[in-house]
Amino acid sequence: MTLDTAAAVDLVQRISDGDTSADAELVERCGKVLRFLARRCTRNEADAEDLYQETLIVALEKIRRHEVREPERLAGFLRALVKNLSVQRYRRRSYDVEKPSDALPDAPDERQPNALGHLLHRERSLLTRRLLTELKVSRDREVLSRFYIAEESSPRICQDLDIEPEHFYRVLHRARQRYRLLWEEHAEPG
Amino acid sequence: MEHPRIDDNKIIDHYLVGQLSPDDEAAFEEHLFECTDCLEKVQWGEELRRGLRTVATEDTARATVALGWMAWLRQLGSARRAGLASLALLVTLLPAVVLWQQVELAQLRSRAAGSSALTEPIGDLAVLSMGVVRDAEPVEVRVDPEKAAVLLSLELPRVDADRYRVTLVDVDGSVQWRGDDLEPSLYDTLMVILPSTYLVPGSYRITIEAMSSAGASSAGELEFRVVSSM
Numbered sequence: 001m002t003l004d005t006a007a008a009v010d011l012v013q014r015i016s017d018g019d020t021s022a023d024a025e026l027v028e029r030c031g032k033v034l035r036f037l038a039r040r041c042t043r044n045e046a047d048a049e050d051l052y053q054e055t056l057i058v059a060l061e062k063i064r065r066h067e068v069r070e071p072e073r074l075a076g077f078l079r080a081l082v083k084n085l086s087v088q089r090y091r092r093r094s095y096d097v098e099k100p101s102d103a104l105p106d107a108p109d110e111r112q113p114n115a116l117g118h119l120l121h122r123e124r125s126l127l128t129r130r131l132l133t134e135l136k137v138s139r140d141r142e143v144l145s146r147f148y149i150a151e152e153s154s155p156r157i158c159q160d161l162d163i164e165p166e167h168f169y170r171v172l173h174r175a176r177q178r179y180r181l182l183w184e185e186h187a188e189p190g
Numbered sequence: 191m192e193h194p195r196i197d198d199n200k201i202i203d204h205y206l207v208g209q210l211s212p213d214d215e216a217a218f219e220e221h222l223f224e225c226t227d228c229l230e231k232v233q234w235g236e237e238l239r240r241g242l243r244t245v246a247t248e249d250t251a252r253a254t255v256a257l258g259w260m261a262w263l264r265q266l267g268s269a270r271r272a273g274l275a276s277l278a279l280l281v282t283l284l285p286a287v288v289l290w291q292q293v294e295l296a297q298l299r300s301r302a303a304g305s306s307a308l309t310e311p312i313g314d315l316a317v318l319s320m321g322v323v324r325d326a327e328p329v330e331v332r333v334d335p336e337k338a339a340v341l342l343s344l345e346l347p348r349v350d351a352d353r354y355r356v357t358l359v360d361v362d363g364s365v366q367w368r369g370d371d372l373e374p375s376l377y378d379t380l381m382v383i384l385p386s387t388y389l390v391p392g393s394y395r396i397t398i399e400a401m402s403s404a405g406a407s408s409a410g411e412l413e414f415r416v417v418s419s420m
Contacts (some may be wrong), residue, residue, distance in 0.1 A: 127241065151207050169200050
């Protein structure tokens, strides 16, 4: 279920009118994208989940208060909201860190991922290492690492690995496909 | 943002590494709300990027710890350093020696099994796997004439084209079979299924050409000799 213009206008209207089923529909239509954007704005799963929840709560409040002036642009509103809340959270943390230590005697450092976060991090690391080892085409490892981690430019990678520039994105695509195939083999239950 | 633009400008790839302009990034992220296909692609790409980043961060942290150890070692006296170095050498070499012996053993077993392991038919369908190796001697393959068909799995040295042409020529230079528009598999192989009657005992050459808008260019050749397994 996605969010086109007509659905956006309808949703905003129903939420404003107090239709509670529209709240659930907003989550159903926009939850995946908001979660993805929240994850992209934060450093760990726990922070992402907090930001996602906060975005939903604030979005519903603003819609109910008729603060969404262009209902047909609900997607843009939600996107901007998650980004703004992310920046606010970052600023709040920076402020907290600068406070004298006696102001927050026993406050846990929220920047540290929790136990679940550590576990997910560890699992991801182990799985990634295993898949990189299992990639049969050694060029795949190099292309993926240099493009996604070192963020080298495609002309530079092409030059070093003797890839025709017009074929670079095809090579990258195939490397990603092979990696994904392995990932699905290992990550899928059973 | 429309799909032709997303595909033509490799928007997803550039988005994942943060190379889009702020306007394009906003337009693409808004597009995600109405396109599950693009959302699925960026979710997967982000997962891949995060995994690679996790590993890279860990490796960097380990390297930093290693540098710390080096600093500690520098503070030790030369006799202690020599002792530690000997111990480290011993600990490092022991697994290597064991591994080397295992590799030797595996190679001996492989040689004993014969070099035709990949050229033997497997199962009901005769499967022949061959790689393009420059200046290689023709390989000998066994084809059971009782089999209805032969599956040739041709390993490409590299994949730089979407489509390939494969031509099978016999010893007299006669074209036995030709296939155009062959798409490489995910593992950089071309799969060709031929009736086994096409491969009577004799010598053959396979030429592989990469097809592009500019025409055909050679992507490799391989020669092989068919012998009957009966």
